[in-house]
Amino acid sequence: MTLPLEIAGVAFAAGLARHGDRPAILNGARAVTYSELAWRVQDFAHRLGTSRRLIVLAADNSIDALVAYLAALSGGHPLLLAPAGNPAALASLVAAYDPDVVIRPAAGGPGANALELDEVRTGTIHELHPDLALLLSTSGSTGSPKLVRLSHSNLQSNAESIAEYLGITADDRAMTTLPMYYCYGLSVINSHLLRGAGLVLTGLSVVDECFWQLFQNRGATSFAAVPYTFELLDRAGFADRDLPTLRYITQAGGRLAPEKVTRYARLGRSKGWDLFVMYGQTEATARMAYLPPHLAEANAGTIGVPVPGGEFRIDPVPGPDDPGGPVDLGQGHHGELVYSGPNVMLGYAQESADLALGRTVQELRTGDLARQHANGLFEVVGRRSRFVKIAGLRIDLGQVEKILAGLGLNAACAGTDAGLMAAVEGTHDERMLAKTLAQELSLPRAAVAVHAVAELPRLGTGKTDYPAVLALAAVSPGSGKPPAAAVPGSSTGARGTGASGTAVVLGSGPDEDGTDPAAGGSPEDVKRIFADALEREDIGDDDTFVSLGGDSLSYVAASVRLERALGHLPANWHVTPVKDLTPRGTSQPKRRLRRIIAPLETSIVLRAVAILTIISTHIDLIRWPGTAHILMAVAGYNFARFQLDGQRLPRLRRQLRSLARVILPTVAFIGAVMLLLGDKFHYTTANLFLLNTMIGPAEWTDAWHFWFIEVLVYVLVGMIALLSIPWAHRAEKRFPLVFPVALVGFGLVYRYNLVPVDILHTRPVLWLFALGWALARARTWPPRLALSILAALTLPGYFDDPWREATILAGILMIAWLPAIPLPRVLHRAVAVVASASLYIYVTHWVVFPDFKEGQPELAVLLSVAAGIAYWAIAVRIMGAAERGQSRLWRRWKARRRHTTPG
Known part of the structure; x- marks a missing residue:
């Protein structure tokens, strides 16, 4: 059916233009005024059409996602927010609610069409209540079908309430430290847009120096933090930073330890900024209470007072011996905290039919046990139900036990706002189980601990002793205590x-x-x-x-x-x-x-410098051949350092895993280019199987772009195969220096053409790889000197290019004699990132630079580096997810096998 848009929408989203040319959105590259933002929102609203429809937005902290969010709110379209970085959660929500429009980041990335708008239908099949404005998951990024239904007035009133007690003005600028789909992060956006303040959009973490550079460059006045953020601030040396524009920090998303509240409140007082400790739930749009900064030091364990327009009361709950009386937690009588106010949700939605419902909830029973102090401040002292809230995600402990039961495990779960503890009967790989749970619940790995026990702890009545389960955190291997958690989907540090x-x-x-x-x-x-x-x-x-x-x-x-x-x-x-x-x-x-200046390991610097030199040479910005062969020596050096420790079979598994991390992203990229750009880049099936160096054409063509990786793979496969032989394994262990020196001699046989057959075309690099390996094993200066002399004697004449040969020799001598290179600290991160992504930069740069090579070679280099780093970030995330999925399937198979095997 088609319903005309007769809904006024949310006022702060519809009234952006009234703030004129004040800066609304700022990032590292540009600023967007409120007038421009209003125009973009109106333009996107036209794309959404003139009939009211249910929209799902996979949101990230980008200008385009923000424009889509505001367009839906201002146009009166009910909007369901999902995490952009969690396809499974998005798919779950789409399957449950069958939206009319799905908006997600486009595959092409940022740009004019950075969002992909999938119109499932021109009208809607849903009956949508007139008050319905926004739908948020009660469990953060997990894709749970249980949603909170928020109205236009919920969003507007809570934004006004927050802006009032924080004193937000048009001169404020907030850093977006939290994801937009998370109600806390969204409340920062709403309250600042209401007052015509600025938003500094970023996905950077507080431990990233670039975050603080952006903070200072844009004159930011505030940022939002969850408890884990304060651990990151400690690591980032926040107390020593000079931030003259900082006006306040807000904290929510879980309980912050009182001693930390006191310390940061005191720090803020000395530095001239305020700490606002806050309390809220998605069901109340975002915020229900705040602790006035001047009371924080003396009342660090409290949540403060209700937000403007809201009220608290404490209802008695049955205790163990008094069915009608208040519960006693050992600190006096407490009850359940109940909140009422204009920001209380309309109610929950479990399925699409619930979107037609109006208000089904008049007040919010928080499930928290609380008491009120004589000074009027409220304190949360416990939870009534089997839920914990870890980094803003509400976790049903019973559901966690069901997940473990599905793996064939008998388990009991307990937790606090700091982390989750699971006790599992039997002997198990605790670390792997913890990783599996973290993945299933979309929690950070550090927030989950697992302890294997012979029997679950029980009370005298036979019921599970959950306090005893929680106490296992003190003895769980590798946990020490329930760890602090990070907010879902945010950069949790660095x-x-x-x-x-x-x-x-x-x-x-x-x-x-x-x-x-x-x-x-x-x-x-x-x-x-x-x-x-x-x-x-x-x-x-x-x-x-x-x-x-x-x-x-x-x-x-x-x-x-x-x-x-x-x-x-x-x-x-x-x-x-x-x-x-x-x-x-x-x-x-x-x-x-x-x-100011600190040493950085030489091999890291060489990897970064070499890849930049390689692509700059290919682009004809400079001419400096030879650095690719330095990388071969570095590869041998690192192979010896990281792939030769341990017993033969475990070492073989580790070597094969590292080899896969070279092969898979290379082959995937080549396959994608062949499929999408086959008419522009003439790669062959031999490229796809990394065999061009062996069977490809003799003349230089596009097919030779990946010779370096192909030959490196040949060498690695050969070395892994050799060391898998028991006698070779024993020989390498017994003669750690002689073994690679012998390989150097073997490589020199082919370097000097003493044998006419070139095995797998490794002649140009085998002796350099082995030389790097030998240098890693040379513990004293005499063998290092001998190997240096050997390099100086064998390199001249091979390439018939003295400059190239001198470059390779210089790199080898640096590996041999220079453990680290002093560099300004501000360059360390950039060098480390480029070094980490060097393989991916090499793989992708052939496709990136041709269109810019002639007129803009500097831009070609920058784009090549950026594309490689982006592919590195995507590829390692995918490979990591695949490894975790494989481990999860393996554990499930083992669990099923235990249940189906007799005895």
Whole structure:
């Protein structure tokens, strides 16, 4: 059916133009005025049509998503917000509610048509209540079909209430630290647009130095934080930052420890900004209470007073011995906190038929147990139901137990706002189960702990002893205590996604890992760095980075953070036990210098410089051949450091996993180019199977673009196969330096054409790969000197290009003699990111630069680097998700097998 648009819409969304030319949206590149924003919103509203329809928006913190959000609100279209980065959640909501229009980020990325608008139908099949404006999931990013129905007046009144108690004016500018689809993040947007204030749109984390540069450049006055954000602020050295425009910080999304409230309130008082501790639920649009900043230090455990226009009361709930009396939690009588106000939702929706309902809820029973102090402030002291709220996500503990039961496990779950604890009967891989739960619940890995027990703890009545389950957090391996959680879908610190889906910190600012770079760190700091880089919790004092599964793909992030934590990068840190990674004392002048300039591992710098030189040479911006062969030596150097530790079979699995991380993204990209751009880039089936170097044409064509990766794969496959042979494995273990030196000799046989057959066309690189391997094994200066002389003697004459040969020799000598290169700290993150993405930059740059090579070579280089970094971020996320899915399927298969096997 088709319903004409007769709904006035939400006032703050429909009245943007009244703020004129004031800046509305700011990011690193540009500013959008309210007049321009109003025009864009009106234009997008025309695209949505003249009939009222149900719209689903997969939202991120982008201008285009914000325009679509405001267009729907101003036009009166009921809007369902979903996370842009969670296709499964979006698909679940679409299946449950059958929207008329689906809006999602387009595959092409930012631009004029950055959003894909899928019109399922021109009208609507739904009966949509006139008051219905917005639908938000009660469980954050999980795609649960249970939604909160919010009205136009809910959104408007809560925005006005928040703007009133925060004192928001048109001169304020808020950083968007939280995702737009999360009610807390959305409330920041609504309240600032109401007052004509500015929004600094970003997806950066507070541990990213670029976040603070953007904050200062745009004169931001506030940002929103969840409890985990304050841990990241501690790591990022927030207390030492000079932020003269900062006016206040808001906190919600879970309970912040009272001692932390006190500390940050005191810090704000000394720095000239306020801390607003707040309390809310999606069912109340966003906010129900706030703690006035001047009361925070003395009343740090409270949630404060109701927001303007709202009211609290405390209803008695039955206690264990008094069915009609209030519950007693040992601190006096408490009851359930009940809230009423104009921001209370219309009610819940479980299916599309519920969208026709009007108001079914008059007040909100929060499920929280609370008391009111004599000074009028309210304090939440516990929960009435089996729900916890972790980083803004409401988690049904009973549902978690059902998930585990579906895996064939007998489990009991408990939790707090800090994290989730699951006790599981039997012997299990606790770390893998925790990863599986985190994935299923869309929680950060650090917020979930699992403890295997012989029997679930029981009370005398036979019921599960949930307090005892929660107490297991104190003894759970690798957990220590219920960890703090991060908000769903937000940047929880410094995290760009690694190959396993884990986030790895690549921040450039000081103190990003929680320690003073001049003061050094402790073994616990090292464990945290390794846990972040490798997504492992079971890290002991005797473990090393390599023994924990670290490889050349994850060591970049770990090494950058480790250098900051310890004040230096120890030699052979990757094979040094955690307990032996200790800080080095330095004098005060050296400490000050280290805050500006610090060493970065040579192999990291070489990877970054080499890839930039390679693409600049291909684009004809410069001519500097030879750096690709330096990367071959670096590959051998890292192969020896990260792929040769441990027993033969576990080592083989690790080597094959790392090899797959080279092959899969390369083959996927080649296949995509062949499918989409086959008429422009003439790649062949041989390219798809990385065989062009062996069977391709002799002359240079597009098919030779990937020779470097093909030959590297040949060498890696050959070395992995060789070391899988038991006698070769034993020989390498017994003669760690002689073994690669022998390989150097084998490579030189082909380098000098002493044997006419070139095995797999590896002649140009095999001896360089083996030379890098040998240098990694050369512990003292005599063998390093001998290998350096060998390189100096064997390189001249091979390429008939003295400049190229000198470049390769210089790179090899740097690997041999220069452990680290001093660089300004501000460059560390950029260098680390480029080094991490070097493979992906090489793979993608052939497709990116041709259209810009002739007229804009500098732009061609920048676009090539950006495209490679983007592909790196996407590819490692996909591969990480695949690895997690494989692990989950494996556990389910094992669980089913246990139940179907007799005995």
